Amino acid sequence: MAIRKTAGYAWNLISLIGIILALTATGLIIAFAAFEMITGIDHPYLGLMTYFLFPGMLIFGLVLVPIGAYRVRTQRRKAVLEGMLSLDEEIPKFPRLDLNDPNRRRMFIFFILASFVFVVVVALASIKGFEFTESTTFCGEVCHTVMEPEHTAWRNSPHAKVKCVECHVGPGAAWYVKAKISGMRQLYAVAFNTYPTPIHTPIENLRPARETCEHCHWPEKFYAGRQKLFYHFAPNEQNSPRKVDMLIHIGSNPKSPTSSGIHWHIGKEVRFIANDKKRLDIPYVVVKEKDGSLVEYMSTDKTLTKDEIAKAEKRLMDCTDCHNRPTHIYHSPDEEMDLNFVSNRIDRNLPFMKKVAVEILNRPYKTKEEAFATITKDIPAYYAKNYPKVAQEKGAAINQAVEQVKDIYSRNFFPKMKVQWNTYPNHIGHFYTPGCFRCHDGKHKTATGKVISKDCKICHDMLGQVQENIPAGKDVREFVHPVDIGDELYKTNCSECHSAAVHEAPAEGKHASNKKH
Known part of the structure; x- marks a missing residue:
């Protein structure tokens, strides 16, 4: 009863649900943020929950508390005015803050402390949320299927340590706001599956290169x-x-x-x-x-x-x-095989290796799995049929070539998005x-x-x-x-x-x- 008396009008189902949601969200934000900091794991959906879902849950819970209290107070005041409920004192139109009342004093102190904790948690979540939306993890991995080709190409490019926003947004609040407004349209397209395959380029209204590229390239x-x-x-x-x-x-x-x-x-x-x-x-x-x-x-x-x-x-x-x-660079099978020969990732002494790999890579495949299965089967089969001695003596080199050719496919062909090495000129x-x-x-x-x-x-x-x-x-x-x-x-x-x-x-x-x- 003491807790109920201290809680006052907040002792109702709506407000209690709000308090539980707020406390749970606060605990989850702290726990998930600590987990991310300790383990170093940078997962897109972990970030979405920590910096968007849980803070939203916290704010929603905090909003429910005064809504429930206001609802109860309004109902009681109406009942008193209509004579349906008799109380020792009249319920005024606006709440009174009487710190001489021990119950209200405890409630006031709790409110101040809780508000401070919640403000700190929401502020930190907002800052981290802003940083998360600026990260390559957010740009490239949240909408995995849509951005997989471009994110993969970026990851293997000379600009792999440059964040997406440094080129696509650049410094300044005005372009940040434009980018977020554009992002809302993109979010709608992903949510309702209205995005084109492949994604259209060039990007319309891209910020001039002199305001982005020339920050590094002088x-x-x-x-x-x-x-x-x-x-x-x-x-x-x-x-x-x-x-x-x-x-x-x-x-x-x-x-x-x-x-x-x-x-x-x-x-x-x-x-x-x-x-x-x-x-x-x-x-x-x-x-x-x-x-x-x-x-x-x-x-x-x-x-x-x-x-x-x-x-x-x-x-x-x-x-x-x-x-x-x-940054979003795709290479032809020809170029990829040349690079693999130069770096010795594929043995150049395998007869017709380049011709065989290029031909297999350029076949039509409906899925990546189908391509991998064909590469795994057909390259060894070619040498087993045409060069049995090579197949026997260089089995390890052939298997390594198979893995490298599969890697070439995974970097330059994306059947789901109808993207391949020459889709974008x-x-x-x-x-x-x-x-x-x-x-x-x-x-x-x-x-x-x-x-x-x-x-x-x-x-x-x-x-x-x-x-x-x-x-x-x-x-x-x-x-x-x-x-x-x-x-x-x-x-x-x-x-x-x-x-x-x-x-x-x-x-x-x-x-x-x-x-x-």
Whole structure:
């Protein structure tokens, strides 16, 4: 009875349920947070419960306490006024705080202490909840199926230690609010299964790269050039090594008046019109000169009228128009096999290893499990049938190759989301997609005949090349194709042979072929 008297109007079912919920939620928040700190386990659903579900449960419980008390007090006061209930004293319209009353004093002290504890717990949960929503765990793993391709690609990229929000949101409250509003739409799409498969790119209204990328990548400190070795292996019995040694003209300090090289583009004000959302078809480019004059380049294949140019959106070129997949990078089976040979994760002495693996990876599979089963079965079966001695002597190497090929599939093919390595075009280079040749095609001209050149040496110089059709020790200064294709080397874009169309996601049951000489 003493407890009931002390509790006063809060002694009712609704308020008691609220108190139990609040106390339980507080205990769970403390317990789960302590578990996370002690064990170091960073699980997305653990975070959702600790920083969203339980704090919500706590607040809901706290709201129920005054609701229940107010309901009881209102009912009693109404009964007294109507003469249905007689009390020693009148119930006033508003509550009185009389600290001389021992019961009310104890209730007041309890309320102050409980409020302090609850405020501290909710405040800490809110701070940790904010941090959790900024984490890659939240961005990439909460909506597991939807974000699995992009999260997997991020995890294996050069930016794997950079949080999603540093590029997709950046600093400042305004962009944080925009991101959370956008996140609500995404949450609805996931909850009601209305999201597209694959997810559409590029992201509309993405924050300009100058406000995100350049916090780490400092244009004023760019190197003028960079030597790069490209390792390839032929799809023949010997998996013959090939190597291309190039000097890439990056261009130092693109913002200087004498800038040149690839990064010249971000030092100038360059705008363009794209006919498609993926920005693969660019019929118009305009460059603003130092004196403010505009130099317009029009594609001779797809001319636009003055009215169409005036009405069209002219995008200001920035880093992401070339580096459009700086983090979410998928590699073709060809590239993956080359990397595995170079790193010795797959034994290059296994005959036709590259050709066999690439062919198996590019088959159509409905599920990842089906792909894994085929890889596990067909690679050993190939060697057992065609190279029984190799199968016997190099069984361990074949098994290791099987595991690596399965790993290649898991990083670059996602049947549930209809995503594979060439679903999203990568504009860097020009091997599998038009890339640089979207503008540097020799067909974009000014009215006076000035052309956006297709000359390879604008961007890179050949320092050397190793290939089975090049005599050992020969000094190579021009690119030599593995197969003599004559003038087509300069007339045809690389991507026209080396990749199937990437404008649309491949239809179910059809995987784009990976053509390579």
